[in-house]
Amino acid sequence: xxxxxxxxxxxxxxxxxxxxxxxLILALLCGFVLALPLGVAAASRRATVNAFxxxxxxxxxxxxxxxxxxxxYHGFAQFDFLRESMLWAVFKExxxxxxxxxxxxxxxYTAEIIRGAIAQTPRGEIEAARACGMxxxxxxxxxxxxxxxxxxxxxxxxxxxxxxxxxxxxxxxTLVDLFGAAKIVNSRHFVPFESFIAAGxxxxxxxxxxxxxxKGAERKWHAHLRPRAA
Amino acid sequence: xxxxxxxxxxxLTGTVLTVQVALLSLVIACALGMLAAAAKLSxxxxxxxxxxxxxxxxxxxxxxxxxxxxxxxxQIAINHLTDALGLGYVDVSPFAAGVVTIGFIFGAYMGETxxGAILAVPRGEIEAGAAFGMxxxxxxxxxxxxxMVRHALPGFGNNWLVLMKTTALVSVIGLHDMxxxxxxxxxxxxxxxxxxLLVALLFLxxxxxxxxxxxxxxxxYSVGVHATVADAEGA
Numbered sequence: 052x053x054x055x056x057x058x059x060x061x062x063x064x065x066x067x068x069x070x071x072x073x074x075l076i077l078a079l080l081c082g083f084v085l086a087l088p089l090g091v092a093a094a095s096r097r098a099t100v101n102a103f104x105x106x107x108x109x110x111x112x113x114x115x116x117x118x119x120x121x122x123x124y125h126g127f128a129q130f131d132f133l134r135e136s137m138l139w140a141v142f143k144e145x146x147x148x149x150x151x152x153x154x155x156x157x158x159x160y161t162a163e164i165i166r167g168a169i170a171q172t173p174r175g176e177i178e179a180a181r182a183c184g185m186x187x188x189x190x191x192x193x194x195x196x197x198x199x200x201x202x203x204x205x206x207x208x209x210x211x212x213x214x215x216x217x218x219x220x221x222x223x224x225t226l227v228d229l230f231g232a233a234k235i236v237n238s239r240h241f242v243p244f245e246s247f248i249a250a251g252x253x254x255x256x257x258x259x260x261x262x263x264x265x266k267g268a269e270r271k272w273h274a275h276l277r278p279r280a281a
Numbered sequence: 282x283x284x285x286x287x288x289x290x291x292x293l294t295g296t297v298l299t300v301q302v303a304l305l306s307l308v309i310a311c312a313l314g315m316l317a318a319a320a321k322l323s324x325x326x327x328x329x330x331x332x333x334x335x336x337x338x339x340x341x342x343x344x345x346x347x348x349x350x351x352x353x354x355x356q357i358a359i360n361h362l363t364d365a366l367g368l369g370y371v372d373v374s375p376f377a378a379g380v381v382t383i384g385f386i387f388g389a390y391m392g393e394t395x396x397g398a399i400l401a402v403p404r405g406e407i408e409a410g411a412a413f414g415m416x417x418x419x420x421x422x423x424x425x426x427x428x429m430v431r432h433a434l435p436g437f438g439n440n441w442l443v444l445m446k447t448t449a450l451v452s453v454i455g456l457h458d459m460x461x462x463x464x465x466x467x468x469x470x471x472x473x474x475x476x477x478l479l480v481a482l483l484f485l486x487x488x489x490x491x492x493x494x495x496x497x498x499x500x501x502y503s504v505g506v507h508a509t510v511a512d513a514e515g516a
Binding site for chain 1: 338340341342343344345346347349350353354356357446447448449450452453460463464467471472473474475477478480481484485488
């Protein structure tokens with residue numbers, strides 16, 4: 052194997068790395084903002100409140116990310132009213148379609164994590180909040196969410212890694228992310244091993260980075276769960 | 282709508298292929314998963330290292346990168362091999378590349394699930410088997426394997442559902458699964474949204490059917506456990 056081709060194409064890989072990280076961070080931010088209300092609503096016992104978020108979660112978790120992104124990128128072209136509207140400037144760009152698809156997908160998974168964490172809140176914590184005279188909204192903000200989001204941290208770390216791996220789909224719909232860069236190098240020089248192993252190496256490093264970041268976050272936010280140092 | 286119905290048999294042949302890919306990869310994943318679990322629980326440090334590297338690498342690299350690596354790279358490797366052996370040209374089919382990669386990836390996930398399930402089998406049961414004079418292989422087949430199924434089923438079920446969705450990626454390396462066929466039908470009728478939505482609903486259907494099967498298996502393999510709970514309550 053000859054990795055000099057990879058060294059020569061390093062700028063391409065690095066710009067791909069930038070696109071991957073950018074898509075990942077933006078999708079996670081948008082996804083989390085969507086997931087918070089969806090997760091809280093899905094945890095509700097009232098059927099009128101939880102029906103839509105639970106349906107959304109079911110669809111996002113039950114169908115492949117590739118099909119979801121295709122549905123937006125290729126599928127929306129079917130609707131003439133969309134093609135003629137201002138929104139078409141957004142939906143004709145692979146970048147925005149990928150970002151919207153990734154955001155909705157991670158919103159579905161994250162909402163389910165938040166729903167599960169809320170459902171596991173110890174009854175005593177909620178009763179204590181009520182006993183202190185907190186209204187439901189205040190109890191949610193001050194007691195339930197801080198406790199539930201801490202519990203959700205390990206599962207969310209896994210979701211971030213899955214989303215990183217999901218971003219390769221950007222490379223499928225013509226964007227030049229890490230995977231797209233590897234595809235270009237492979238088709239120019241016909242070096243499938245070197246090109247994809249290099250991309251795999253970058254993804255592996257990103258995965259380790261995320262694992263390390265979440266270890267740090269758990270050390271910070273789960274400090275109260277650690278055995279006390281002597 | 283009429284076009285969607287007209288193309289339904291066309292899409293459904295893709296669904297059959299999707300299910301074939303999924304089931305065949307599942308077989309490979311289970312076999313590799315047992316090997317990985319055995320390696321990670323082994324007394325040999327070398328085996329534990331190999332098992333650890335396998336599960337870490339697979340879970341750190343996106344599935345599509347591994348799949349394209351195997352599809353394009355595997356072709357070159359096989360060409361070298363057949364040249365060296367003086368054989369003719371062998372084509373790596375996208376079907377084989379897809380099945381092998383997905384099986385290889387989910388072998389790592391299954392390995393973690395199986396490892397936990399084996400550890401959950403009470404030591405006493407395994408020791409009892411050995412005390413009866415069973416060989417280690419027989420202990421595994423008659424005691425550990427049937428007892429671990431119950432513990433492995435929830436994780437196995439999750440892995441299966443994720444695996445099924447991962448099969449959508451084989452369309453990227455040119456296999457005519459239902460996502461690929463939805464693209465063709467959508468292009469021909471200029472109704473891509475309808476066909477991708479149909480495929481999404483078919484995936485939901487496959488998930489629902491799988492859940493029914495998994496729930497049946499979980500009931501079946503927990504029979505002994507439920508009986509003891511009922512006995513305890515009856516006493």
